[in-house]
Amino acid sequence: MSMADLTTTAAPFKPSARVGRIRPSPSTAAATRAGELKAAGVDLVDLTVGEPDMDTPSVAAEAGIAAIRAGRTRxxxxxxxxxxxxxxxxxxxxxxxxxxxxxxxxxxxxxxxxxxxxxxxxxxxxxxxxxxxxxxxxxxxxxxxxxxxxxxxxxxxxxxxxxxxxxxxxxxxxxxxxxxxxxxxxxxxxxxxxxxxxxxxxxxxxxxxxxxxxxxxxxxxxxxxxxxxxxxxxxxxxxxxxxxxxxxxxxxxxxxxxxxxxxxxxxxxxxxxxxxxxxxxxxxxxxxxxxxxxxSGPQDFSEASRAVYRRRRDLAVAALAQVPGLSVTPSEGAFYLFPNCAGLIGRERPDGAVIANDLDLVVFFLEQGVATIHGAAYGLSPHFRLSIATSDALLAEGCARIAAAAALLR
Ligand SMILES: Cc1ncc(COP(=O)(O)O)c(C=O)c1O
Structure with a gap:
């Protein structure tokens, strides 16, 4: 059968009502988009990521490798x-x-x-x-x-x-x-x-x-x-x-x-x-x-990573607290911040377009080289989420780009 036969005879796929009710995860979509832009050579600090930036502790990685070698594969x-x-x-x-x-x-x-x-x-x-x-x-x-x-x-x-x-x-x-x-x-x-x-x-x-x-x-x-x-x-x-x-x-x-x-x-x-x-x-x-x-055994990895996230949280909160138009509640756990951006809504971009909501704001941030996710995706506006699960240097650069972008809004 040729490709032409396939395309002409196949009935279009009709998703179930179940699938029709839902949407792909917006945070996964934002992370994928940021990854694509970076792969295309765009200078972007990606603060969308919802996963630790550290490697799996070696004790766990080695146990996985040993399990494969020992045939624990059933x-x-x-x-x-x-x-x-x-x-x-x-x-x-x-x-x-x-x-x-x-x-x-x-x-x-x-x-x-x-x-x-x-x-x-x-x-x-x-x-x-x-x-x-x-x-x-x-x-x-x-x-x-x-x-x-x-x-x-x-x-x-x-x-x-x-x-x-x-x-x-x-x-x-x-x-x-x-x-x-x-x-x-x-x-x-x-x-x-x-x-x-x-x-x-x-x-x-x-x-x-x-x-x-x-x-x-x-x-x-x-x-x-x-x-x-x-x-x-x-x-x-x-x-x-x-x-x-x-x-x-x-x-x-x-x-x-x-x-x-x-x-x-x-x-x-x-x-x-x-x-x-x-x-x-x-x-x-x-x-x-x-x-x-x-x-099993000592949980050193969790303790060490907690100290790293705490330092980054402090770094990002201190940087964003300086940005007029943002109000940041310091997070008490996990690796995110969810600043309120009410003070930036209604402002004008340099090209004259108005920032009408938090989605417009994160699109503008993206254009200015920093990827975040809009609050509406999490059911509360006007906010945006940034992940602190990235290196101190990138986090500092990302916050600096947010500050610079906010300063361009009139
Ligand atoms: C609140 C919350 N629950 C659950 C998960 C799922 O984690 P996993 O499926 O990787 O265990 C996530 C991942 O982002 C999360 O943020």
Whole structure:
């Protein structure tokens, strides 16, 4: 058959209604675009990236290589190798003081996969999922892909980008199925205190049909006096309706290895594992062996990277605080800043065009050699997100370009 035959006879592909409801991840799209521009030779400082710039710790990389050499290259149980389950449970117990059994673990190809599967396991058409905004870009689309209805609650800068108990209480309906709580949060770096988590838990006590999906993927990256408190530790009475999501992507610079996990009540875990058994069988066996090494023993890598991110956060906050028109809340965790840019909206570019919103602003920043992501992608405008997971020198240069671009606006 010739190419001409193929093009004339093929019926056009029609995506499912499910796919029609969602969009590709805007942060992935922005990072891809920035990468393309850089590859084409454009002088660009890329502050879109949502992953550590460090290499995977060598203890984990070597364990992965050794696993390949030793032939550990076959399917594993759906819920992972026993040694990985034990390593996850020990780390969770060390971090939270909570002992769990293996029936409380599910694994996936990244925290993202676990969250998607959890929603697929729990949602029926029309079920509502409460998502505080600004939110990680994927939550609303993941909910819609699984027939749910995202209920977005705006948590502005003046509230520290945190959900209040009053907001939560007012949003709960008989159709509410989940609250998604991301702590520390992407894109703001906001961290809930133990008391704030307990206050949200107190609201949920009166609503036993509402579950919590606590996405704690950034819990090793924090800048306060003490590590963030897990929802599981702060609200023990919710244990039978909480799923804690975590993984090695951010804590151990293992984004490309693809491994995440969920810890929760066995009936939910069984449902997710049933789906995983039909979708992916198990995460990569090699990755699992690397993760065992990453999670066992001293966590020097996490401590060292935390110090690096803290220094960069301070550097970027100090630089952006000098920029008229921006207002920056220092992040308390994760590796992002989410400045408010209200003071630059309505201004004119040198070519006379008006900056009408945060998308116009990040397009202008891009033209001026620095890539960021607009706040609307995260459900809160006017803001933009920048990642501090890049070298001090590039971060300083990126902030200088933001300042120079802002100064061009009249
Ligand atoms: C808030 C949040 N949750 C989950 C993830 C997923 O991480 P992974 O799938 O790499 O474990 C990300 C990644 O950017 C994130 O920002």
């Amino acid at each position: 399917y594993t149980p759906v819920n992972g190798l026993p040694e990985l389950r034990r390593a996850i449970l020990s780390r969770h117990a060390a971090d939270t003081g909570i002992d769990r059994v293996e029936a409380e673990i599910t694994l996936g190809g990244g925290g993202k996969h676990v969250i998607f599967s959890a929603l697929m396991a729990a949602l029926d058409p029309g079920d509502e999922v409460i998502i505080p905004a600004p939110y990680w870009v994927s939550y609303p689309d993941m909910v819609m892909a699984n027939d749910g209805t995202p209920i977005i609650l705006t948590c502005p800068q003046e509230h520290g980008f945190r959900l209040t108990p009053g907001q939560l209480e007012a949003a709960i309906t008989p159709r509410t199925r989940w609250l998604i709580l991301n702590n520390p949060g992407n894109p703001t770096g906001a961290v809930y205190s133990r008391a704030e988590l307990a206050a949200l838990g107190a609201v949920l006590e009166a609503h036993p049909h509402v579950w919590v999906l606590a996405d704690e993927i950034y819990d090793s990256i924090w800048f306060g006096e003490a590590a963030p408190v897990s929802f599981a530790a702060a609200v023990p009475h919710m244990r039978d309706r909480t799923l804690i999501v975590n993984g090695v992507s951010k804590s151990h610079a293992m984004t490309g290895w693809r491994l995440g996990w969920g810890l929760g009540p066995p009936p939910l875990i069984r449902a997710i594992n049933t789906l995983q058994s039909q979708m992916s069988s198990c995460p990569s066996s090699v990755t699992q062996m690397a993760a065992v090494a990453a999670l």
